Amino acid sequence: xxxxxxxxxxxxxxxxxxxxxxxxxxxxxLGDFRKSYYNLDALGINxxxxxxxxxxxxxxxxxxxxxxRSDLYDVVYNEAKxxxxxxxxWAYRECDLKYLYNTHHKWIASRIxxxxxxxxxKRFEKPKNENQRQIRLLDYGCGLGHLLDLCKVFEIDAxxxxxxxxxxxxxxxxxxxxxCRPEEIDTGKKxxxxxxxxxxxxxxxxxxxxxxxxxxxxxxxxxxxxxxxPAIIKKEKRKGxxxxxxxxxxxxxxxxxxxxxxxxxxGLKRIKRxxxxxxxxxxVDYIVPFLKNFIFGGFYPxxxxxxxxxxx
Numbered sequence: 001x002x003x004x005x006x007x008x009x010x011x012x013x014x015x016x017x018x019x020x021x022x023x024x025x026x027x028x029x030l031g032d033f034r035k036s037y038y039n040l041d042a043l044g045i046n047x048x049x050x051x052x053x054x055x056x057x058x059x060x061x062x063x064x065x066x067x068x069r070s071d072l073y074d075v076v077y078n079e080a081k082x083x084x085x086x087x088x089x090w091a092y093r094e095c096d097l098k099y100l101y102n103t104h105h106k107w108i109a110s111r112i113x114x115x116x117x118x119x120x121x122k123r124f125e126k127p128k129n130e131n132q133r134q135i136r137l138l139d140y141g142c143g144l145g146h147l148l149d150l151c152k153v154f155e156i157d158a159x160x161x162x163x164x165x166x167x168x169x170x171x172x173x174x175x176x177x178x179x180c181r182p183e184e185i186d187t188g189k190k191x192x193x194x195x196x197x198x199x200x201x202x203x204x205x206x207x208x209x210x211x212x213x214x215x216x217x218x219x220x221x222x223x224x225x226x227x228x229x230p231a232i233i234k235k236e237k238r239k240g241x242x243x244x245x246x247x248x249x250x251x252x253x254x255x256x257x258x259x260x261x262x263x264x265x266x267g268l269k270r271i272k273r274x275x276x277x278x279x280x281x282x283x284v285d286y287i288v289p290f291l292k293n294f295i296f297g298g299f300y301p302x303x304x305x306x307x308x309x310x311x312x
Contacts, residue, residue: 005066015058051247141199145171232303
């Protein structure tokens with residue numbers, strides 16, 4: 001078997017001392033559903049190849065190490081997962097705006113868009129916003145284009161980037177959305193908002209990722225990120241069912257501290273009390289935002305995190 005893995009230093013602090021927190025093989029962590037659509041041969045591995053998730057002893061960042069060589073990440077999303085577009089056909093149904101009333105993904109995108117626009121509130125203070133240019137938004141990891149669809153409704157100048165070629169073509173075909181690979185976007189264009197949901201856990205080169213976003217954000221612009229935190233590892237290990245602990249794709253697990261340290265290197269600062277923006281219809285809805293912001297600070301015991309950052 002070809003050596004498809006590389007060992008790396010800690011992406012946050014460059015440390016070299018690690019503790020293994022999880023070790024498993026595709027035979028153990030892949031459920032029947034995923035076994036049916038991952039082409040392991042395309043990655044040069046087999047059902048008994050060992051994967052490890054490690055914790056940096058210096059800064060506590062948790063990440064897959066060793067991990068696939070950088071040239072294999074396109075293979076993960078464009079060759080090794082080819083069957084997912086058939087097996088997950090449900091994900092492509094009713095994802096047009098006319099089905100907004102009954103699609104989960106559009107609802108999530110709506111909440112994220114409103115949360116992001118809430119930081120641009122000064123744009124909406126006057127009934128007539130004379131001399132205002134369109135808000136510019138970049139969806140980094142745009143997937144099936146749910147957020148970009150909504151941006152068309154609000155006439156936001158929006159672009160999306162992704163590395164999944166199938167999804168890029170899907171977005172272009174369905175509504176002529178402005179979508180391309182990250183390296184193909186105009187390097188001179190700046191955005192007021194960058195949204196990157198469920199992407200950062202996939203990123204092989206975190207420094208390149210943050211530099212790319214920082215370079216394209218206006219000073220004072222906002223970055224909205226969602227991803228995974230280390231709690232998901234214990235949670236799924238306890239259940240013995242792995243859905244999000246998936247070392248082919250999910251290679252980074254952030255705490256608030258590790259996100260802050262890495263973001264600061266690229267002129268980004270996390271907003272400690274974010275604009276959560278969610279409807280309030282019953283008493284518990286008043287409590288949830290308090291818990292999210294003041295108790296968990298956006299990093300939840302469910303294993304997920306959401307954070308807003310500002311470009312300094």
